[in-house]
Amino acid sequence: MNxxxxxxxxxxxxxxxxxxxxxxxxxxxxxIMMLYGAGSIKNNGVYDKxxxxxxxxxxxxxxxxxxxxxxxxxxxxxxxxxxNGTEFILAVGGGSVLDAAKFIxxxxxxxxxxxxxxxxxxxxxxxxxxxxxxLTLPATGSEMNMTAVISRASTCEKLPxxxxxxxxxxxxxxxxxxYSLSVRQSVNGVVDAxxxxxxxxxxxxxxxxxxxxxxxxxxxxxIEEAPKILSxxxxxxxxxxxxxxxxxxxxxxxxxxxxxDWATHMIGHELTAFYGLxxxxxxxxxxxELWRINMHSKESKLAQFARRVFNVKxxxxxxxxxxxxxxxxxxxxxxxxxxxLSDYGINGEEAAGKVYxxxxxxxxxxLGEDGDINAAKAREILLKC
Amino acid sequence: MNxxxxxxxxxxxxxxxxxxxxxxxxxxxxxIMMLYGAGSIKNNGVYDKxxxxxxxxxxxxxxxxxxxxxxxxxxxxxxxxxxNGTEFILAVGGGSVLDAAKFIxxxxxxxxxxxxxxxxxxxxxxxxxxxxxxLTLPATGSEMNMTAVISRASTCEKLPxxxxxxxxxxxxxxxxxxYSLSVRQSVNGVVDAxxxxxxxxxxxxxxxxxxxxxxxxxxxxxIEEAPKILSxxxxxxxxxxxxxxxxxxxxxxxxxxxxxDWATHMIGHELTAFYGLxxxxxxxxxxxELWRINMHSKESKLAQFARRVFNVKxxxxxxxxxxxxxxxxxxxxxxxxxxxLSDYGINGEEAAGKVYxxxxxxxxxxLGEDGDINAAKAREILLKC
Numbered sequence: 083m084n085x086x087x088x089x090x091x092x093x094x095x096x097x098x099x100x101x102x103x104x105x106x107x108x109x110x111x112x113x114i115m116m117l118y119g120a121g122s123i124k125n126n127g128v129y130d131k132x133x134x135x136x137x138x139x140x141x142x143x144x145x146x147x148x149x150x151x152x153x154x155x156x157x158x159x160x161x162x163x164x165x166n167g168t169e170f171i172l173a174v175g176g177g178s179v180l181d182a183a184k185f186i187x188x189x190x191x192x193x194x195x196x197x198x199x200x201x202x203x204x205x206x207x208x209x210x211x212x213x214x215x216x217l218t219l220p221a222t223g224s225e226m227n228m229t230a231v232i233s234r235a236s237t238c239e240k241l242p243x244x245x246x247x248x249x250x251x252x253x254x255x256x257x258x259x260x261y262s263l264s265v266r267q268s269v270n271g272v273v274d275a276x277x278x279x280x281x282x283x284x285x286x287x288x289x290x291x292x293x294x295x296x297x298x299x300x301x302x303x304x305i306e307e308a309p310k311i312l313s314x315x316x317x318x319x320x321x322x323x324x325x326x327x328x329x330x331x332x333x334x335x336x337x338x339x340x341x342x343d344w345a346t347h348m349i350g351h352e353l354t355a356f357y358g359l360x361x362x363x364x365x366x367x368x369x370x371e372l373w374r375i376n377m378h379s380k381e382s383k384l385a386q387f388a389r390r391v392f393n394v395k396x397x398x399x400x401x402x403x404x405x406x407x408x409x410x411x412x413x414x415x416x417x418x419x420x421x422x423l424s425d426y427g428i429n430g431e432e433a434a435g436k437v438y439x440x441x442x443x444x445x446x447x448x449l450g451e452d453g454d455i456n457a458a459k460a461r462e463i464l465l466k467c
Numbered sequence: 468m469n470x471x472x473x474x475x476x477x478x479x480x481x482x483x484x485x486x487x488x489x490x491x492x493x494x495x496x497x498x499i500m501m502l503y504g505a506g507s508i509k510n511n512g513v514y515d516k517x518x519x520x521x522x523x524x525x526x527x528x529x530x531x532x533x534x535x536x537x538x539x540x541x542x543x544x545x546x547x548x549x550x551n552g553t554e555f556i557l558a559v560g561g562g563s564v565l566d567a568a569k570f571i572x573x574x575x576x577x578x579x580x581x582x583x584x585x586x587x588x589x590x591x592x593x594x595x596x597x598x599x600x601x602l603t604l605p606a607t608g609s610e611m612n613m614t615a616v617i618s619r620a621s622t623c624e625k626l627p628x629x630x631x632x633x634x635x636x637x638x639x640x641x642x643x644x645x646y647s648l649s650v651r652q653s654v655n656g657v658v659d660a661x662x663x664x665x666x667x668x669x670x671x672x673x674x675x676x677x678x679x680x681x682x683x684x685x686x687x688x689x690i691e692e693a694p695k696i697l698s699x700x701x702x703x704x705x706x707x708x709x710x711x712x713x714x715x716x717x718x719x720x721x722x723x724x725x726x727x728d729w730a731t732h733m734i735g736h737e738l739t740a741f742y743g744l745x746x747x748x749x750x751x752x753x754x755x756e757l758w759r760i761n762m763h764s765k766e767s768k769l770a771q772f773a774r775r776v777f778n779v780k781x782x783x784x785x786x787x788x789x790x791x792x793x794x795x796x797x798x799x800x801x802x803x804x805x806x807x808l809s810d811y812g813i814n815g816e817e818a819a820g821k822v823y824x825x826x827x828x829x830x831x832x833x834l835g836e837d838g839d840i841n842a843a844k845a846r847e848i849l850l851k852c
Binding site: 083084085086087088089090091092093094095096097098099100289290291292295296298299300302303306307319322323326327330335338339 | 468469470471472473474475476477478479480481482483484485674675676677680681683684685687688691692704707708711712715720723724
């Protein structure tokens with residue numbers, strides 16, 4: 083096990099009716115900006131519940147955060163927040179709204195010239211507004227971590243940043259808010275959560291048996307519960323279990339002391355940036371081929387995955403590992419999630435070329451737990467997708 | 468899944484050499500009381516490392532915290548801390564030293580007449596000194612929770628309290644500090660951690676599949692790793708895995724949204740208070756018989772435990788559940804942990820009578836996840852132990 087530090091100060095309020103706890107969680111006498119997306123919360127009752135919780139607060143609203151939230155939109159929110167003297171951000175929505183809130187919180191206080199540098203050149207974040215979240219789409223884990231991913235329309239870029247100052251002070255998770263998600267949103271959430279776990283688990287690492295089992299626990303539960311929400315979108319228990327799995331998948335707990343991959347995400351981000359592919363779709367496309375190409379280093383963990391999660395009885399590690407990849411693809415297909423670029427009308431050669439050029443434009447890259455995925459290997463992976 | 472709240476603000480610094488991080492973790496310019504036990508840290512090098520970390524600090528030492536830390540000793544520490552103007556407590560040792568630190572931190576600031584009331588009558592804790600810990604014996608999970616258990620010599624009582632104000636600010640976990648533990652201490656730690664998990668897992672509860680699997684993950688890892696530290700006490704990886712299992716076993720994570728039992732602990736505490744039985748020994752004695760007597764409500768979870776952790780193939784839940792109990796006892800015996808009162812020279816009838824009288828003296832009790840373990844049932848359990 084590698085040495086590690088862990089600190090996660092997020093207060094979770096989980097369960098049916100938990101939005102009613104908003105007044106006791108919000109800071110007193112602070113000017114609040116309530117941030118949300120395209121307005122689906124106005125159709126599922128969440129908006130009204132939040133308004134009830136904010137009734138005695140001084141707040142403004144900022145609507146219109148899009149999926150894969152845009153730097154351009156965030157900067158409009160920064161301007162509105164500065165004008166209003168906002169002291170606290172309340173993000174209501176899925177990972178995109180939550181990620182936008184984190185970036186806005188850091189951008190408002192940013193001492194440099196252009197807050198884009200936080201994403202593009204790792205410019206230091208020395209302070210940030212406090213923020214709280216009400217999660218309505220379990221997927222990204224943003225509700226209990228310190229990471230955000232922001233896109234820039236003008237340059238087709240999508241970049242992450244992490245900073246402990248943007249941990250939410252609190253996150254409210256009410257599974258009932260997820261009843262009204264579309265099938266596509268629900269499936270995207272399950273695939274995204276699964277991919278977060280595999281980035282921390284399907285690696286060349288070893289010697290972390292508890293962390294491995296935590297990862298297997300989350301994936302097994304996702305596989306068990308996902309079909310239930312497709313057949314009955316109002317299955318409270320299944321919604322609750324999936325919501326809690328998604329939080330566990332990326333709050334840092336299951337990778338304590340582990341090596342981590344994240345190359346699938348970094349390549350997937352480019353597909354989203356260039357082609358607008360949903361984040362989860364990009365992961366479902368890249369992950370299986372990335373595993374196949376890095377089989378030499380991931381075989382042992384993939385074989386364990388096959389045996390423990392998919393109950394594969396194969397004695398050969400090599401065959402078990404290949405079975406794990408096939409069964410992961412089968413699971414995605416069972417949810418209606420497609421796993422080939424051509425399924426989304428994307429030309430693989432073109433995509434491989436674009437991503438190669440972009441990575442080379444950054445002076446090449448060294449992705450994955452062993453740093454062995456460079457621009458050329460990313461191109462090779464995408465040619466097989 | 469039940470509704471729940473979760474907030475755990477402890478910063479963990481885990482790994483080889485992590486005591487060297489002490490200076491950056493300690494608050495600046497605060498008067499510190501360093502608390503430790505009988506002095507084993509002077510023989511294994513930990514004391515010297517802590518002294519090096521404290522070299523630029525204003526601190527006093529308080530030594531002599533005993534296993535099952537005594538209220539009487541803690542109150543001497545309170546007096547010394549008040550005299551010195553202590554502003555921060557650094558606990559160095561196992562769960563007993565850490566628990567003592569929590570009680571001392573609360574007792575120093577206690578507004579009532581007698582701090583014993585914090586334990587005996589749930590008197591409110593409204594403030595507490597901040598504290599940090601350096602763990603040298605993985606077992607109680609005290610390093611990442613808000614609970615402490617304190618004994619009173621004069622009345623043979625052993626009582627717990629919990630308060631978020633006594634969460635450690637930081638906990639340093641260096642597995643190398645555990646190399647010098649005796650076999651008895653190491654085994655006690657494994658059994659204690661396992662029992663913490665089963666108190667949260669072997670219940671009448673259902674509908675928490677992820678939490679169940681987290682519990683199974685911890686127990687499976689303990690079973691896998693424990694024999695390694697007995698055959699090679701300096702097996703770093705095994706020591707690290709057991710240390711991390713013990714923290715995971717009682718930091719509140721695996722019981723989020725679950726019902727919990729804790730009757731084994733409450734009955735076990737009385738055996739320790741009356742007879743000085745090691746905490747883990749008391750758990751190993753009570754747990755199997757408590758499960759047998761509450762088989763009607765625990766059968767389903769015990770059967771799952773048998774199949775998933777012990778790989779029992781039995782189709783009948785009833786037989787699988789009984790196999791789980793037998794295999795748990797076998798595991799304890801394999802570590803040299805005895806599971807009968809008579810093994811420890813204790814007369815079962817006498818013990819059953821004493822615990823019955825004590826519980827009745829508190830106006831009877833309603834222990835366990837269903838509140839169905841009263842004084843009479845506790846007596847019945849102990850008569851079978």
